[in-house]
Amino acid sequence: MTEPKSIGFQDIRDEVIERIQTRVWPQGSLLPTELELAAEFGCARATVNRALRELAEQGIVTRKRKGGTRVVTTPVKQAKLPITVVRQTIEDMNAQYRYALVSRTLIDCPAWLQAKLGIPEGAQVMHLQCMHHADNRPFQFEERWINVSAVPHVVDEDFLTVGPNEWLLAEVPFSNAEISFSAVPATGQLQEFLSIPSGTPLFQLERTTWFRSDPVTFVRMTFHQGFQMRTTY
Amino acid sequence: MTEPKSIGFQDIRDEVIERIQTRVWPQGSLLPTELELAAEFGCARATVNRALRELAEQGIVTRKRKGGTRVVTTPVKQAKLPITVVRQTIEDMNAQYRYALVSRTLIDCPAWLQAKLGIPEGAQVMHLQCMHHADNRPFQFEERWINVSAVPHVVDEDFLTVGPNEWLLAEVPFSNAEISFSAVPATGQLQEFLSIPSGTPLFQLERTTWFRSDPVTFVRMTFHQGFQMRTTY
């Protein structure tokens, strides 16, 4: 026997990838049906299904009932962007993390934020500004607005020792969010807190977060000069 | 009967999410075993398994043999970043796409690129510079280096009408890549081709691509002023 062990869905997945890469199944072509593949590999259809479903999730093939499984022509690669807390990022660099609260104010929700979050008029929001340092060098300036009605006891937290990011993570089990990345010039507070000349290009991440369709927070995180966000796929 | 239809893995997934969000199962707590949940929901263990496996992939719970399923304390959110070709991005904005080749040169691989790609000394690379326009306004400047030994007949392609991105997609079935995002100042060619003042902050995406562990290409894409990359999770 050349096959000591039975084959698993990973073997099928890898073999399918192999055949796509070696053009056995060119882009746009139709793969055999699950039943045919199951017969070829000598396994149950469920095993083939699991393998092909995974490839479909990765965007390598598309599947349609009755239409069969097809190799995609223009793969829409999905880079998985691990969004974690700043502390993690810094500690993963083997640097010492330091947090500092800059300001904490309870305010009436400004109009632009009302529009962005879609919250009712006259709502109160907690406005926070903080700095995150790595080895005592400025790493990230965080400006955040928290919807008080979504997280009422935010008013009892002073945010002196724990950052709002981590506080919210513990507060809101998990949520959905909308993120945008961009490049902005250093101005006003940014150049001051990040200790850089005016106009310096900075990497900026904005994120709006909802919990069960209630807007919770909007945050703007601006990173130190030269910061790179990396990922793989 | 209050349950006309049998429950599926999605129902279980949603119910588990519900219980996490409503603190029935707080962060860090242990969930019932698959067998127990299957009994509660009146379904097969495989169905529970599929639901929980999906939540584990999303990073909402962690699973360990013998250790059980646990709600994660600090969720590492994974934003899925759809990386597509520029043409797509532009056409999705209902803008007219235009491509222009700026330069095309066959060169000896520079040292920095050798180091980055890990290719042998004296290797030849195709160096390309291109512009992508949306409605005749500069959208993205692309600078690319292609490993000739990985894609030999790149030398036969003039890239006058089809961009290197799309050409490579058709050439290399699919591949893995490393991406980095950053903010850079406009200098030299950038300010010229993107028609902006020197020093303007620009959003830049760098990507190194491999095909079956062979380095294929390195590309630096710099976007027009004010560009935002968006995503959701």
Place this chain on the structure above:
DNA sequence: CAGTGGTCTAGACCACGGT
């Protein structure tokens, strides 16, 4: 070493959608 998730099976029924 025993409990838990990881996976496979053989069969079944269903739902979508191309012909």
Place this chain on the structure above:
DNA sequence: CCGTGGTCTAGACCACTGG
């Protein structure tokens, strides 16, 4: 219509790992 993927089941064996 009817072929294809989508999903569920009941049972089984395995592999890892915590107590």
